Amino acid sequence: MWIKGARILDPENGIDTMGDIHVSHGRIAGIYPGGSPDTDAESIDAQGKWVLPGLIDMHVHLRDPGFEYKEDIASGSLAAAAGGVTTMVCMANTDPVNDNPSVTKYIIDRAKSVALVRIMPVGAVSKALMGQELSEMGLMKEAGIVAVSDDGNPVEDASLMRSALFYASTFGLPLLSHCQDRPLSVSGVMNEGALSSGLGLSGIPGVSEEIMVSRDLLLSRDTRVPIHLTHLSTKTSLELVSRAKEQGIPVTCDVTPHHLLLTEEGVKTYDTNMKMYPPLRTEEDRKALVEGLLHGIIDCVATDHAPHARDEKNLDFDLAPFGVIGLQTLLPALLKIHFENDKGLLGVLGAVTCNPARILGIDGGNLTPGSRADITIIDPQRQWVFTEECIRSKSKNSPFLGQRFTGMVIQTIVEGQTVFRES
Numbered sequence: 465m466w467i468k469g470a471r472i473l474d475p476e477n478g479i480d481t482m483g484d485i486h487v488s489h490g491r492i493a494g495i496y497p498g499g500s501p502d503t504d505a506e507s508i509d510a511q512g513k514w515v516l517p518g519l520i521d522m523h524v525h526l527r528d529p530g531f532e533y534k535e536d537i538a539s540g541s542l543a544a545a546a547g548g549v550t551t552m553v554c555m556a557n558t559d560p561v562n563d564n565p566s567v568t569k570y571i572i573d574r575a576k577s578v579a580l581v582r583i584m585p586v587g588a589v590s591k592a593l594m595g596q597e598l599s600e601m602g603l604m605k606e607a608g609i610v611a612v613s614d615d616g617n618p619v620e621d622a623s624l625m626r627s628a629l630f631y632a633s634t635f636g637l638p639l640l641s642h643c644q645d646r647p648l649s650v651s652g653v654m655n656e657g658a659l660s661s662g663l664g665l666s667g668i669p670g671v672s673e674e675i676m677v678s679r680d681l682l683l684s685r686d687t688r689v690p691i692h693l694t695h696l697s698t699k700t701s702l703e704l705v706s707r708a709k710e711q712g713i714p715v716t717c718d719v720t721p722h723h724l725l726l727t728e729e730g731v732k733t734y735d736t737n738m739k740m741y742p743p744l745r746t747e748e749d750r751k752a753l754v755e756g757l758l759h760g761i762i763d764c765v766a767t768d769h770a771p772h773a774r775d776e777k778n779l780d781f782d783l784a785p786f787g788v789i790g791l792q793t794l795l796p797a798l799l800k801i802h803f804e805n806d807k808g809l810l811g812v813l814g815a816v817t818c819n820p821a822r823i824l825g826i827d828g829g830n831l832t833p834g835s836r837a838d839i840t841i842i843d844p845q846r847q848w849v850f851t852e853e854c855i856r857s858k859s860k861n862s863p864f865l866g867q868r869f870t871g872m873v874i875q876t877i878v879e880g881q882t883v884f885r886e887s
């Protein structure tokens with residue numbers, strides 16, 4: 465198969481060129497800048513299109529096993545394929561929790577039989593996510609996990625976190641930390657500030673995240689074990705990470721598309737699709753996150769895709785669950801940041817391709833000849849509005865409903881096979 469006449473974008477190899485790509489036996493066979501010899505083989509006319517490595521979303525909740533009415537491995541993979549995401553890393557807070565190899569094996573076997581894209585499970589740091597006893601990381605690694613995280617919960621006990629860093633590193637497993645000081649945030653439902661007071665909603669102060677960011681940075685410095693901080697939301701968190709990187713602390717981090725594009729103002733209408741943890745912050749925070757992404761302080765963008773059923777979100781703001789879906793709006797959101805800032809296309813795309821691959825130690829995220837042919841083709845000019853009808857996920861709780869985007873995924877290829885084509 466040939467993909468012809470595209471703008472080829474490969475952040476890992478620093479490639480931004482017009483040309484053709486040859487795919488053979490599920491692998492990238494070659495890239496031909498300026499075009500290839502004529503061939504009778506099957507070809508995709510990609511004039512005017514952009515071709516990139518399939519996206520890697522390193523923070524997804526697939527709700528399977530246990531909450532399949534919200535999402536399951538099959539529906540989550542449909543949404544991923546439609547979003548140009550060819551690898552998903554799914555968190556451990558299922559029911560049962562993925563804290564032992566039998567749950568890991570269930571996810572991997574289920575993905576093999578029903579998923580359109582590659583699914584890589586994350587194992588729990590602690591048994592049942594309770595933060596008291598370390599999980600069976602080694603056995604789960606053998607069964608196929610690629611990282612550990614108690615996401616959904618913070619690891620509150622610093623001593624356990626320190627042991628977890630040592631233990632995870634012996635198996636080469638990156639640790640993904642959800643930074644939240646619980647006593648400071650436990651009753652909150654949105655960002656703490658003048659707006660939360662005005663709306664009569666209890667707040668979650670930025671410092672509840674920043675305290676845990678500081679602790680994790682100190683633990684990483686102390687143990688010399690890398691740590692990855694997920695879904696950072698405040699300017700101060702980024703300043704802490706930036707300083708730590710300068711000091712040589714092995715820290716990496718990600719942010720979500722909703723924290724890059726939206727602010728607490730979205731909560732003014734009490735729309736529960738604007739409720740997630742961490743909460744949407746201020747415009748000053750949002751701008752700092754965008755700058756952090758453009759300047760490489762933020763390594764990755766990940767969705768924290770968190771499906772919830774309509775009747776669960778149809779509650780008062782105080783009572784509705786935290787979390788929003790994001791797989792199908794990841795790429796359009798990144799393109800919006802690129803177009804608005806008119807720079808850094810390869811850097812921005814690196815945040816969803818080669819950077820997560822490097823941090824997780826997995827293959828993929830590039831178009832290097834010989835590597836897996838996971839490819840996303842987009843029409844960069846297509847203007848469209850994201851509506852419920854677009855959503856392939858079982859749940860519809862997106863904060864981007866009604867949002868106008870420029871740039872649309874039109875075809876997604878996994879190991880040389882088309883798994884999504886825009887109709």
Ligand SMILES: [Zn+2]
Pocket residue numbers: 615616617642695741
């Ligand atoms: Zn989290």
Ligand SMILES: [Zn+2]
Pocket residue numbers: 523525555615616768770
């Ligand atoms: Zn999460």
